[in-house]
Amino acid sequence: MQLNRLSLVEAKRLVDKGETSPEEIAEAVLKRIEEVDGKIKAYITVNWSMVEDAKSVKNGKLSGIPIAVKDNICTKGVKTTCASKILYNFVPPYDATVVEKMKAEGYVLAGKTNLDEFAMGSSTENSAFFTTRNPWDLERVPGGSSGGSAAAVAADMCIASLGSDTGGSIRQPAAFCGVVGLKPTYGRVSRYGLVAFASSLDQIGPITKTVEDAAYLLEIISGRDPMDSTSAPVDVEDFKQRLSEDVKGLRVALPKEYFAEGIQGEVKEEVLSTVKLLEKEGVAVDEVSLPHTEYAVATYYIVAPAEASSNLARYDGVKYGYRAEDFNGLIDMYFKTRSEGFGDEVKRRIMLGTYSLASGYYDAYYLRAKKVRTLIKRDFERVFENFDVIITPTSPTTAFRIGEKSSDPLTMYLSDIFTISVNLAGVPAISIPCGLDSNGLPIGLQIIAKPFDEATLLKVAYRIQELVDFRGRYSPKV
Amino acid sequence: MGYEAVIGLEVHVQLSTKSKVFCSCSTEFGAPPNTHVCPVCLGMPGSLPVLNKKAVEYAVKAALALNCRVNLKSVFARKNYFYPDLPKGYQISQYDMPLAEDGYIEIETEKGSKRIRIKRVHMEEDAGKNIHGEGDDPFSYVDLNRAGVPLIEIVSEPDISSPEEARLYLQKLRTIMRYIGVSNADMEKGELRCDANVSIRPKGSDKLGTKTELKNMNSFRHVQRALEYEIERQISVVEEGGQVEQETRLWNPHLGITETMRKKEEEHDYRYFPEPDLVPLVLTEQFVENMRSELPELPDEKKKRFMDQYGLSAYDSEVLCSSRELADYYEKAVSAYNNPKAIANWVMVELLGRLNKESKDVTQSPIKPEQVAKLVELIDKGTISGKIGKQVFDIMYKEGGDPEAIVKEKGLVQITDAGEIEKFVDEVIAECPEEVQKYLKGKTKVIGYLVGQVMKKTKGKANPQLVNKLLREKLEGMKG
Numbered sequence: 001m002q003l004n005r006l007s008l009v010e011a012k013r014l015v016d017k018g019e020t021s022p023e024e025i026a027e028a029v030l031k032r033i034e035e036v037d038g039k040i041k042a043y044i045t046v047n048w049s050m051v052e053d054a055k056s057v058k059n060g061k062l063s064g065i066p067i068a069v070k071d072n073i074c075t076k077g078v079k080t081t082c083a084s085k086i087l088y089n090f091v092p093p094y095d096a097t098v099v100e101k102m103k104a105e106g107y108v109l110a111g112k113t114n115l116d117e118f119a120m121g122s123s124t125e126n127s128a129f130f131t132t133r134n135p136w137d138l139e140r141v142p143g144g145s146s147g148g149s150a151a152a153v154a155a156d157m158c159i160a161s162l163g164s165d166t167g168g169s170i171r172q173p174a175a176f177c178g179v180v181g182l183k184p185t186y187g188r189v190s191r192y193g194l195v196a197f198a199s200s201l202d203q204i205g206p207i208t209k210t211v212e213d214a215a216y217l218l219e220i221i222s223g224r225d226p227m228d229s230t231s232a233p234v235d236v237e238d239f240k241q242r243l244s245e246d247v248k249g250l251r252v253a254l255p256k257e258y259f260a261e262g263i264q265g266e267v268k269e270e271v272l273s274t275v276k277l278l279e280k281e282g283v284a285v286d287e288v289s290l291p292h293t294e295y296a297v298a299t300y301y302i303v304a305p306a307e308a309s310s311n312l313a314r315y316d317g318v319k320y321g322y323r324a325e326d327f328n329g330l331i332d333m334y335f336k337t338r339s340e341g342f343g344d345e346v347k348r349r350i351m352l353g354t355y356s357l358a359s360g361y362y363d364a365y366y367l368r369a370k371k372v373r374t375l376i377k378r379d380f381e382r383v384f385e386n387f388d389v390i391i392t393p394t395s396p397t398t399a400f401r402i403g404e405k406s407s408d409p410l411t412m413y414l415s416d417i418f419t420i421s422v423n424l425a426g427v428p429a430i431s432i433p434c435g436l437d438s439n440g441l442p443i444g445l446q447i448i449a450k451p452f453d454e455a456t457l458l459k460v461a462y463r464i465q466e467l468v469d470f471r472g473r474y475s476p477k478v
Numbered sequence: 479m480g481y482e483a484v485i486g487l488e489v490h491v492q493l494s495t496k497s498k499v500f501c502s503c504s505t506e507f508g509a510p511p512n513t514h515v516c517p518v519c520l521g522m523p524g525s526l527p528v529l530n531k532k533a534v535e536y537a538v539k540a541a542l543a544l545n546c547r548v549n550l551k552s553v554f555a556r557k558n559y560f561y562p563d564l565p566k567g568y569q570i571s572q573y574d575m576p577l578a579e580d581g582y583i584e585i586e587t588e589k590g591s592k593r594i595r596i597k598r599v600h601m602e603e604d605a606g607k608n609i610h611g612e613g614d615d616p617f618s619y620v621d622l623n624r625a626g627v628p629l630i631e632i633v634s635e636p637d638i639s640s641p642e643e644a645r646l647y648l649q650k651l652r653t654i655m656r657y658i659g660v661s662n663a664d665m666e667k668g669e670l671r672c673d674a675n676v677s678i679r680p681k682g683s684d685k686l687g688t689k690t691e692l693k694n695m696n697s698f699r700h701v702q703r704a705l706e707y708e709i710e711r712q713i714s715v716v717e718e719g720g721q722v723e724q725e726t727r728l729w730n731p732h733l734g735i736t737e738t739m740r741k742k743e744e745e746h747d748y749r750y751f752p753e754p755d756l757v758p759l760v761l762t763e764q765f766v767e768n769m770r771s772e773l774p775e776l777p778d779e780k781k782k783r784f785m786d787q788y789g790l791s792a793y794d795s796e797v798l799c800s801s802r803e804l805a806d807y808y809e810k811a812v813s814a815y816n817n818p819k820a821i822a823n824w825v826m827v828e829l830l831g832r833l834n835k836e837s838k839d840v841t842q843s844p845i846k847p848e849q850v851a852k853l854v855e856l857i858d859k860g861t862i863s864g865k866i867g868k869q870v871f872d873i874m875y876k877e878g879g880d881p882e883a884i885v886k887e888k889g890l891v892q893i894t895d896a897g898e899i900e901k902f903v904d905e906v907i908a909e910c911p912e913e914v915q916k917y918l919k920g921k922t923k924v925i926g927y928l929v930g931q932v933m934k935k936t937k938g939k940a941n942p943q944l945v946n947k948l949l950r951e952k953l954e955g956m957k958g
Contacts, residue, residue: 074524087523094517096524195523199754228526229756307754310556313567314521318620334560357558357749366751 003028004156008213009240011065011159022054022064022108025159029066029110033157036478040133042142042152044071045079046111053108060105061220067102068152068161071112072119073204074193075099078109082195083127084117086315086322086341096193097228098162098204098221105220110158113148117343118312119169119197121145122415125406126345133402134176135476136441140399143173143415149207150177155478160208160217164194166201167300168395168419171431174207175394175444178433178470180461181207182214183419185451186426187232189218190225196311198304199230201423209471211432211462215239218454234452242455243462248282250460251387257293258392258418270435270443271393277467278460288387290379295372296421297413302356302369303424308346309353315341348409377425384450389460392418394431394444418446428454432461433470442474480681481716483709484689485644486597486636489651490629490671491661492604493536499603499628500527500570507667511609511621519626521565526755529554533601533628534759536660537577538769540630541599543658543776544651546581550761552600554753559746562620563606571631573750576600577759583654584778585646586796594647595635601759602629636675636686641705645698648672649800653777657802665697672701677722678712687712688722692736694729704729708736780805788818797826804830804840807847815851817858824850828871845874853881865938866890893940896948899932902940903948906931907956917953925949 003025006014014020030050037043047053047066054064069075072082074092076099081087095103116126124132124147132147134140135155142151146163150173153161163170165183174181182205189204196202206217219239225231252275259268279285317323317337324336342350356365383390395415405412422429427448434445445464449457465471498505501518517525541548555573581596606622632651638644652670655663663670672695677687692708695701707729712722726745727736775783777799784795784805798808804825811821829850833843853874857867862885873884885891893899906928907914916924925946932945 072524080523082523090523092517092522092524094522094525191524192526193524196755227528229528230526230754306751310558310568310749310751313558313560314523314565316560316562316567318562319520319565320522330562354749357751359747359749362749362751 002156004032004159006159007209008065008160009210009216012061012063012216015063015065022057023051025064026051026054026066026108029156029158032155033111036135036155037157039138040135040151040155040157040478041130042113042132042148042155042157043068043111044081044083044114044129044148047078047109050108050110057108058104058106061216062102062105062107064106064108065159066108066110068110068113068149068158069099070115070146070149070161070163072115072164072195072197073099073162074195075109075112078112080112080195081129082118083115083124083129084342084346085128086337087195087320088128088322090321092193094193096204097190097225099193101221101223110152110161113146113152113161115148115169116145117346118195118308119145119164119166119202120308120345120349122168122172122412123400123402123406124148125402126343128343131402134399135478136178137399137439138478140401140441141176143176143395143399145169145173146181146207147173150174150179150181153177153179153207153209154476160206160213162204162217162221163207164197164202164204165419165423166197166203166304167423168416170205170207171419171429171444171446172395172416174431175433175442175446176399178442178474178476179207179209180211180214180430180432181205182218182430182454182457183422183428184218184222184454185232185428186423187230188234188428188452188454189221190223190228190231192225192227196307198307199311200307201300201304203423211430211458211465212240212243214430214461215243215458232452237455239455239458243458245459247278247460247463249284250389250456251284251286252278252460253286253288253383253387253390255288255290255293255383255390255392257290262414263393263396264398264437266437267393267395267397267443270437271391271445274434274445274464274468275391278464281463281467286387288383288390290376290383290421292372292375292379293421296376296424297417299369299372299376299424300420301352301413302365303373305349305353306357306366307353309350309357312342312346312350317341345409373424376421380421380425380427380448388449388456390448392446392448394418394446398437398439398441398443422448427451428457430457430461432464434464434468435470436474442470481678481709481713482681483639483641483705484636484677484679484686485638485640485705486675487634487638487644487647488673488675489632489634489648491540491632491651491655491663492669493533493540493628493630494659494661495530495532495536495628497530497532498626499530499533499601500626503626505627509623511619511623514623515625519565520622521567527570527753529756529759530628534761535769536628537599537601537630538761538766539658539773540632540655540660541578541581542766542770543654543773544578544581544583544596544599544632546578546596546599548578548761548766549575550763550766551575552577552759554601554756554759555750556753557602558749561605561608562618563608563622563625565606565622565625569603569605570753570756571602572600575758577630583647583650585643585650586792587643587646591792592643594637594643597633597635599630599632602631603627604629641702641709644674644705645702648698648701650777653800657777658773668696674701674705676705676708676712678709678716688724690722690724690736691726692729693726693739696731700729700731703734704736707734711736774802788812788822790818790822794822794826797830798822801840807840807843811847811851814848815855817854820854820858821850824854824871828868832875844878845871849874849881856881856885860892860894860941861885862890862892863938863942866892869938890939893936894944896944899936899940899944899948902932902935903945903952905935906949907952914953914956918957925953
């Protein structure tokens with residue numbers, strides 16, 4: 001048995017039964033990293049002492065289980081770079097709340113995974129360090145921005161991982177890599193220690209091999225956090241307990257805007273045929289409209305860069321991180337540090353955001369985008385008056401080739417066209433693999449639920465997982 | 479042509495909470511640099527602000543004391559600009575939905591009471607401090623101990639018409655903040671900071687002129703001087719046929735002038751937008767009422783009461799109510815002996831005169847309020863004269879002691895025995911034949927001199943009214 005291939009729930013069960021030990025799992029994970037990460041490049045930092053760490057962990061829900069953490073989530077004493085030159089040497093003196101929670105349950109850090117710089121991108125090609133490869137096809141991107149976390153899970157270089165999702169950054173790479181990715185309801189998981197990209201959209205979530213794992217990990221990282229004013233005072237449920245509840249009688253909505261032109265034929269077919277399987281289980285399916293969908297990308301590219309332009313102002317060379325070497329006075333230091341420290345996409349978004357917040361443009365851009373955001377949220381509320389979940393493709397295509405879209409930001413942005421509305425509305429969504437296309441690349445299916453109704457989301461996802469048995473049937477070549 | 483000034487003030491007041499507004503670091507002043515800091519106030523990646531409830535309570539109290547309407551929903555906003563003392567690259571402030579609006583305070587000018595309207599009161603965080611190396615040291619340093627200390631910004635309407643009024647307004651703000659215990663509001667310590675918007679216009683005009691913004695005024699005196707200079711400068715610009723330019727100017731206290739800091743086109747665009755890391759601040763009616771009920775009697779209420787209850791003038795009441803401690807001192811004295819007007823005079827003229835000269839406040843007074851009361855009582859009873867009272871007061875101030883004991887010990891009891899005084903009167907009449915002649919010829923005013931002579935002989939102890947009476951009787955008798 002290859003222990004690194006275990007799911008989180010499986011690993012925990014075997015450890016509890018004494019059939020294996022945390023050290024053995026850590027050894028297997030580390031060995032796998034040594035074997036394949038040279039090709040995949042999922043990790044920015046590998047925890048080389050994970051085997052030692054596994055020997056001395058606390059007893060808990062994650063005792064000794066190696067979990068990878070996206071490199072924009074702060075880990076005390078471990079470099080947290082955001083895949084940016086500007087934070088290339090930043091070692092946080094504190095843990096993110098999610099990391100603290102996992103520590104309390106005895107997790108072992110597998111390493112810090114690659115991402116698009118500051119989580120801005122859909123392919124990890126915007127990492128300042130290197131591009132992560134898709135384990136299903138090394139010539140293709142793993143998606144992004146949590147591409148490292150998704151690739152590490154898909155290639156069994158960890159048992160599970162954490163990502164962050166601002167416009168699809170958990171779900172799209174999960175779809176591209178054939179794994180499960182869950183973006184919780186905004187406020188479900190504390191953002192304390194997540195390096196902010198767009199504060200009103202960012203949310204940390206699990207990327208896992210199975211739906212049970214996503215449920216299990218979500219429960220551990222959820223909950224009101226006094227350190228995050230935007231975290232919601234909502235009780236944490238035992239999500240895993242409710243997975244096997246019957247789906248019969250549930251109402252599923254298919255928004256027509258998500259199955260329109262521009263979508264890869266096989267993606268649409270595979271998602272729809274999966275829905276058919278659900279229908280046979282006694283689920284009611286109907287077409288609906290989310291009429292403001294067409295404005296989602298535009299709205300997102302006002303709101304997210306606006307917040308980002310402010311969130312990234314702190315990287316000024318004064319306190320930590322990169323500082324330009326030769327400069328003449330304060331203003332020149334700012335200019336050079338930020339010009340040299342940030343990559344193109346980050347600079348592009350800082351400029352976009354700075355512009356849309358500028359006096360004289362604020363009303364036309366930011367304020368209007370906020371209003372449209374409310375309309376998009378209402379679209380969802382209206383549908384959820386009559387439906388339990390919405391099902392869509394996660395991304396219009398399967399994984400694209402490295403370099404294919406990197407010179408054209410607009411095409412790249414459209415890769416997130418099906419995931420962005422969810423962040424704008426603050427609702428929870430999950431991507432699960434539902435099949436392969438003719439190139440042998442995974443296809444992701446997205447389920448969207450009402451705010452704080454992750455239980456239903458996971459229940460439907462679990463049933464689909466059982467019906468499709470993706471993990472049982474397929475695995476990447478690497 | 480005459481001009482008038484139109485002045486509006488933006489005042490920042492540091493709230494005296496124990497911890498910072500968005501983290502639990504101490505606000506203690508004077509600690510070694512960067513010792514009261516944490517990831518939140520250092521602006522480290524991933525850190526998030528959490529609002530300090532005490533700061534909200536203080537801010538609401540301040541707003542209520544300034545007669546503002548407290549908004550039950552207010553929204554924090556980010557004010558974006560780059561500066562090394564601003565660790566996040568933005569200041570968390572409030573913008574289009576401030577904590578409170580539409581208030582006023584009253585100041586006591588020479589022409590009477592004047593109401594200055596307050597446009598808004600909002601909450602924000604303080605920045606750190608840049609310290610520039612001296613001498614050969616080419617480095618600049620940043621101390622972030624102050625970063626995140628809670629502030630309120632109080633913005634007045636342009637109702638202030640003179641530098642003098644601006645000073646009175648600031649002093650009144652300080653008084654109010656101290657009364658309600660939310661800030662010590664000491665300008666020298668930076669606990670109260672003031673920027674001014676100034677313009678001029680022809681007297682009687684209702685159009686506003688182009689304004690300049692003045693910064694870097696670190697004391698009441700500097701505010702007044704800077705405004706005086708700036709108003710003069712604007713008038714001379716206009717009189718020479720020029721136009722005032724909209725700009726920000728810095729007060730240079732060494733040269734006593736204001737200088738251009740940045741022109742209108744160089745002004746920052748702060749790109750305000752709602753702070754996404756904080757939820758809107760929602761207060762209940764109940765919370766606001768609780769804060770209101772915790773307020774002490776405010777300076778203006780106290781002042782009105784002093785005028786009604788003690789029959790004092792508006793000016794005297796304003797002075798006595800300028801601090802809670804002084805008002806309490808006065809009332810303690812009055813409750814010990816009921817002559818409010820006389821006690822007000824002794825406290826304001828004799829006591830405050832001496833204390834001010836030594837830059838002390840009433841809490842450092844060597845004389846107890848009961849002792850002032852006793853002194854006034856001794857005068858009222860005729861035990862000592864008012865003049866001797868001043869001597870006694872001086873002894874009380876310098877050496878301490880009860881007035882009765884001092885009077886006894888130093889033999890200062892007034893001579894009211896007509897027989898005893900008569901002796902001195904006779905002596906003076908004998909010693910001053912010239913003056914006596916003048917009196918007899920009708921220059922009766924000379925009696926003042928003669929009274930003075932008698933007083934001198936008695937070392938001021940004779941009852942002056944009695945001296946006057948006896949002298950007059952004797953002199954009239956000599957006219958025969």
